[in-house]
Amino acid sequence: MHMNQDTENTASARSVSPSTPTESQVAEKPQAPQPPSFPEGGLQAWSTVLGAFLFQFSTFGSVNAFGVFNDFYVREYLNEQTSSDIGWIGSVQLFITLSMAIVTGRLFDRGYFHHLMIAGSVVFVFCAFMLSLSHEHKCYQAFLSHGLGIGLGTGLGYLPSLGIGAHYFFQKRPLVMGIIAAVAPMGAVIHPIMLNKLIHGSLGFHYAV
Numbered sequence: 001m002h003m004n005q006d007t008e009n010t011a012s013a014r015s016v017s018p019s020t021p022t023e024s025q026v027a028e029k030p031q032a033p034q035p036p037s038f039p040e041g042g043l044q045a046w047s048t049v050l051g052a053f054l055f056q057f058s059t060f061g062s063v064n065a066f067g068v069f070n071d072f073y074v075r076e077y078l079n080e081q082t083s084s085d086i087g088w089i090g091s092v093q094l095f096i097t098l099s100m101a102i103v104t105g106r107l108f109d110r111g112y113f114h115h116l117m118i119a120g121s122v123v124f125v126f127c128a129f130m131l132s133l134s135h136e137h138k139c140y141q142a143f144l145s146h147g148l149g150i151g152l153g154t155g156l157g158y159l160p161s162l163g164i165g166a167h168y169f170f171q172k173r174p175l176v177m178g179i180i181a182a183v184a185p186m187g188a189v190i191h192p193i194m195l196n197k198l199i200h201g202s203l204g205f206h207y208a209v
């Protein structure tokens with residue numbers, strides 16, 4: 001009787017040996033990661049490209065038009081300051097725009113694209129209005145709104161708007177990235193001409209901004 005029980009226990013122990021995986025172990029086996037899929041088009045994808053296009057044109061195009069502002073500042077608006085002091089406005093603006101990629105790149109990778117774009121748009125528009133309300137010969141007002149504020153607003157969305165197209169396209173990615181990247185030079189051509197005509201025309205500086 002005891003021998004039969006020992007034989008049954010030994011057989012059951014062999015049937016569940018460590019070398020044989022159980023059903024729970026098989027279920028816990030990690031699945032191989034699936035490659036990402038890209039829409040390669042559609043309304044949402046091309047609307048995203050259009051949004052990035054408009055953001056780049058409005059913000060970075062304005063940053064590239066600082067030469068018009070600098071000339072107006074030196075000749076009329078801030079002529080009590082030296083050209084070197086006024087140049088700090090444009091230098092800080094461009095530095096913040098590009099250096100913000102250290103922060104925005106990490107946030108963009110973690111999924112905060114919408115937060116960055118909304119914050120950048122709000123800050124840019126708000127500081128543009130503040131610049132339009134600034135007073136003549138008040139260099140610190142132009143520095144805070146134009147140099148720091150607009151630079152910060154542009155920097156928050158500059159890198160995310162460049163990289164978002166790659167999330168929707170793979171085969172057409174070079175074309176899409178080329179479209180978005182070409183906006184900054186286009187804005188750099190249109191914004192200076194437009195602002196120069198508006199500032200020195202019937203609108204004046206404040207309404208032109």
